[in-house]
Amino acid sequence: MSKPFDMELFLTGILTGSQATRKRHLRQATIMQAGIAKRWQRETPWAWQRKHVAWFLEHRLDQHSEATRYYFLLSARLLARRLKKTWEFNL
Template structure:
């Protein structure tokens, strides 16, 4: 049995802000991870491509409120920063 991926450890270096903000980013990142794992069987962010995060923003949360989509966009940008990629995401994708 493999050990589950620790999202909190993965994001430790880039998480800033209040405790509530950090917890929100962690909850959202774990949901993003679960959705991508369910759709593409990509368990860890190291295996993700830009299309996976874009899919999440465009298809999985499109019916949520504008504020919710914005907060998920911030989390996606945080994930991209942690992965040290040049991926850019805008509000039009969410």
């Protein structure tokens, strides 16, 4: 049995800003992780490709407000920076 992936530990070194901002990024990254894991069985961000995150932003958030999609986009950019990827996303 393996331990569940700890998103907080994964993002700890890169999270900056106020406590509320850090919590929001962590919560949104965890939601993204759950959505991608359910759809593609990719449990950790290390296994993700750009298409997985783009799918989440485009299809899972299509019924949400512009503000919500923007904040998820910021979290996605943070994840990409942590993974040292040059992913760009269009909303």
